[in-house]
């Protein structure tokens with residue numbers, strides 16, 4: 001089989017193809033599980049078939065394709081052994097278009113099963129070894145450390161997301177299942193929408209599901225450390241009893257997930273470094289799950305995955321957050337915002353909602369986005385004791401907040417708010 005002229009799939013790609021199809025045969029009338037338990041252990045009758053052949057002379061070979069395209073997950077379709085053989089023939093019935101359509105259908109169905117909480121039929125996850133348990137315990141302790149930092153979300157209200165190609169919104173906990181059984185995720189959201197909050201909620205969801213080990217990596221912090229992503233994790237106190245070898249062994253089984261926060265915060269150089277490291281990790285540890293958050297997908301995210309968009313807060317979520325922050329008074333503020341043109345939309349963005357809720361009592365009620373920020377900053381410049389409130393607001397999205405201020409400063413030429421002023425006003429926050 002293996003010959004130099006074949007553009008075969010790597011192990012990483014093969015797994016990706018299988019996961020996306022939910023480990024079921026993609027032949028429309030088949031859907032046979034390709035892995036499962038038998039009395040002898042695990043059966044595996046799945047095969048990653050090429051849509052366009054791996055070598056000249058094979059079925060549907062396309063000489064215009066590059067090597068990368070030919071060996072990418074896009075060119076693979078997951079099949080049971082029989083159907084893998086069937087489509088590996090020259091039968092003109094199996095056209096490229098038809099196979100692509102089958103693949104698309106199989107992937108949509110497998111997502112739907114996960115999002116509707118139906119059991120996934122992936123490979124059997126081995127009983128937890130001592131090592132897997134130790135690494136998960138470390139990850140749990142590490143998440144507890146994050147809980148005590150400003151990065152931890154100020155709200156526990158679950159954010160709602162939309163997965164590409166699906167109309168039905170999903171919660172962070174449903175998505176947590178998708179990463180351990182289905183696909184890597186690329187979370188895209190605008191400033192202040194709560195990207196960091198989402199990653200922490202997914203991390204908690206993975207832990208709650210009991211079969212995963214989530215590790216959050218704030219990329220902005222990592223970029224300043226001058227070490228590899230893996231070293232940056234292992235030098236955290238929670239991981240002090242985990243060696244690199246331990247971590248790699250644990251990540252060689254399904255379940256370990258890296259949640260990389262803030263791809264857009266990296267400059268070009270740091271991004272290049274991160275890309276190389278992440279590609280290498282994924283090649284060495286194909287079962288490692290990845291989630292990355294970013295402002296725009298255009299920023300050349302370092303792996304393929306399903307795109308997930310954060311949805312604006314609905315009215316129920318807004319009220320829940322308001323009441324959690326400021327009780328009845330908080331709810332009144334939201335109600336007033338709904339009745340103010342220009343603010344109704346704004347309070348669907350978690351950052352602005354938090355800024356509005358933290359305005360001092362008796363402050364004039366703002367009517368535009370700029371006013372929300374301006375009142376907010378001036379209130380804090382006057383009153384050092386409000387640092388607490390500021391602290392609460394910037395939790396989880398300090399960078400977004402600063403960017404918001406910077407954008408405001410450039411738009412309104414006569415404002416005194418510059419990025420450096422904003423930074424000064426943020427100094428009381430202990431980071």
Ligand SMILES: [Zn+2]
Pocket residue numbers: 025026027030031032079080081082083084
């Ligand atoms: Zn089949």
